[in-house]
Amino acid sequence: MEDKTIYCKEKDYISTRSDYSCSSLQAVLQGISPDGGLFISPDILSKKFDWKALIGKPTLEMASMILSWLLPDFKDMDSLVKKAYEGKFETPDLTPLVEVGDKYILELFRGPTSAFKDVALSMLPYLITSAKAQCGTTNETVILTATSGDTGKAAMEGFHDVPGTRIIVFYPYEGVSPIQKAQMETQEGKNVKVCAVRGNFDDCQNAVKQAFAAVNSIESFKKSNMTLSSANSINIGRLAPQVVYYFKAYSDLVCQNRIGVGDDVDFVVPSGNFGDILAGYFAKLMGLPLRHLVCASNENKVLTDFLTTGTYDKRRQFLRTSSPSMDILVSSNLERLLFLASECDATMVSKWMKDLNSNGFFTVDDTVMEKIKTTFKAYCCSEQETISTIGDIYREHGYLCDPHTAVGIKVADDYRKDYNDSTPLIVLSTASPYKFPSPVSKAIGLPLDGDEFDQISAISKMTSVPIPKNLGSLKDKEVVHTDVIDKDEILAYILGVLGIEA
Numbered sequence: 001m002e003d004k005t006i007y008c009k010e011k012d013y014i015s016t017r018s019d020y021s022c023s024s025l026q027a028v029l030q031g032i033s034p035d036g037g038l039f040i041s042p043d044i045l046s047k048k049f050d051w052k053a054l055i056g057k058p059t060l061e062m063a064s065m066i067l068s069w070l071l072p073d074f075k076d077m078d079s080l081v082k083k084a085y086e087g088k089f090e091t092p093d094l095t096p097l098v099e100v101g102d103k104y105i106l107e108l109f110r111g112p113t114s115a116f117k118d119v120a121l122s123m124l125p126y127l128i129t130s131a132k133a134q135c136g137t138t139n140e141t142v143i144l145t146a147t148s149g150d151t152g153k154a155a156m157e158g159f160h161d162v163p164g165t166r167i168i169v170f171y172p173y174e175g176v177s178p179i180q181k182a183q184m185e186t187q188e189g190k191n192v193k194v195c196a197v198r199g200n201f202d203d204c205q206n207a208v209k210q211a212f213a214a215v216n217s218i219e220s221f222k223k224s225n226m227t228l229s230s231a232n233s234i235n236i237g238r239l240a241p242q243v244v245y246y247f248k249a250y251s252d253l254v255c256q257n258r259i260g261v262g263d264d265v266d267f268v269v270p271s272g273n274f275g276d277i278l279a280g281y282f283a284k285l286m287g288l289p290l291r292h293l294v295c296a297s298n299e300n301k302v303l304t305d306f307l308t309t310g311t312y313d314k315r316r317q318f319l320r321t322s323s324p325s326m327d328i329l330v331s332s333n334l335e336r337l338l339f340l341a342s343e344c345d346a347t348m349v350s351k352w353m354k355d356l357n358s359n360g361f362f363t364v365d366d367t368v369m370e371k372i373k374t375t376f377k378a379y380c381c382s383e384q385e386t387i388s389t390i391g392d393i394y395r396e397h398g399y400l401c402d403p404h405t406a407v408g409i410k411v412a413d414d415y416r417k418d419y420n421d422s423t424p425l426i427v428l429s430t431a432s433p434y435k436f437p438s439p440v441s442k443a444i445g446l447p448l449d450g451d452e453f454d455q456i457s458a459i460s461k462m463t464s465v466p467i468p469k470n471l472g473s474l475k476d477k478e479v480v481h482t483d484v485i486d487k488d489e490i491l492a493y494i495l496g497v498l499g500i501e502a
């Protein structure tokens with residue numbers, strides 16, 4: 001990455017692992033710090049933010065105000081936000097809040113691919129393009145992504161036909177659901193390549209990581225006008241747009257006279273890589289009266305264990321669940337929380353991350369843990385509870401939710417048993433139920449007849465819940481990506497697509 005810092009004098013962002021610092025523009029372009037740490041702005045601990053000025057504003061205006069504060073070097077945030085979101089979501093407010101029983105559900109899945117990752121991945125390409133322009137970088141950005149299902153599709157939808165960018169996505173041939181596979185195979189866009197890899201997601205992810213390093217070390221690539229980048233949630237440009245919906249939900253409750261300005265609320269967040277819930281913590285540090293962030297895990301409950309014991313231990317079996325986007329044992333964004341909670345102690349954070357890498361676990365000292373526990377609570381949900389929650393919520397309230405959201409709803413009930421007061425409880429809903437038709441059919445008592453498209457029709461017939469347009473039209477879309485390769489062919493495949501000689 002060429003460092004044209006002369007154009008970006010402010011160095012608001014620092015690494016969680018050293019004193020390396022850069023501007024918010026460079027933080028977005030580099031994605032990860034050269035020392036392996038994640039970028040964060042310590043200003044969030046001290047600088048004032050006039051959050052009350054957001055109340056009642058339209059979502060896009062709110063987004064622009066929040067993003068300008070978090071990423072201060074971007075000069076054209078209003079227009080970036082408009083280009084990223086206007087007309088692309090099912091509702092103009094992007095993320096509607098609905099009341100279901102004694103809770104509120106914040107629907108984050110109304111975007112172009114029906115997963116919450118759309119909120120961030122609609123914005124990221126515009127942030128990257130703008131950062132390049134401001135830093136005077138003319139290189140083409142090549143996004144390499146391995147996906148277990150949701151990220152790849154949402155990233156392609158965000159990056160397709162964005163000038164100066166290309167995206168190549170690899171997914172495990174037999175590791176994604178039929179709906180997710182159809183979403184990949186039919187992706188349009190001149191700058192998009194999708195390829196299936198024989199093997200599971202881990203094979204795919206490891207091979208892509210190795211290819212990333214290998215491509216970067218090839219002389220003719222170094223001389224080319226291309227820069228590799230990634231679309232996963234270690235990039236601050238993916239995290240920042242997620243802060244917006246916490247404020248937006250709060251503003252909705254105020255405008256509906258459910259709370260007064262300054263009253264506390266609690267959020268429950270179905271978690272995997274810890275990005276979504278960390279965005280909530282950013283909102284709290286920016287002043288939002290957010291009392292507790294409740295971390296909801298499925299049977300891969302490494303985060304529940306950490307937040308209750310102070311020991312993070314990845315030495316355990318990886319379980320496949322019906323909420324696959326939360327099947328993860330190393331939650332990258334926890335590093336940012338550890339950094340903030342240890343009062344920006346990069347030496348300490350480096351040690352913990354080194355321990356995790358070499359020993360498979362680390363333990364955080366009591367002072368840091370006490371600080372984390374004042375805000376973060378944690379519970380987990382079994383497979384059986386996930387399915388029965390989808391069924392119960394549908395039968396009692398007529399509300400259809402996906403398995404990830406069901407984990408959140410079950411955890412919200414457990415949390416309420418421990419904190420039984422009138423503080424409003426908002427559960428983040430991270431995917432459309434139509435992305436996971438098999439577990440949803442099972443939960444509401446439909447027979448598993450036919451393929452997943454048949455199940456989608458049956459669910460909609462029974463529940464009258466509208467099928468999102470992008471999923472409804474999938475079956476009839478032309479399949480344009482049929483490449484299938486072995487994992488040791490990934491590097492050659494990338495070089496072929498980019499026209500680079502090894």
Ligand SMILES: *Cc1c(COP(=O)(O)O)cnc(C)c1O
Pocket residue numbers: 115116117150233270271272273274275276277325326404430431
């Ligand atoms: C990615 C994802 C999550 C987990 O979010 P993190 O930011 O990784 O914690 C939850 N649900 C769905 C549907 C997702 O795609």
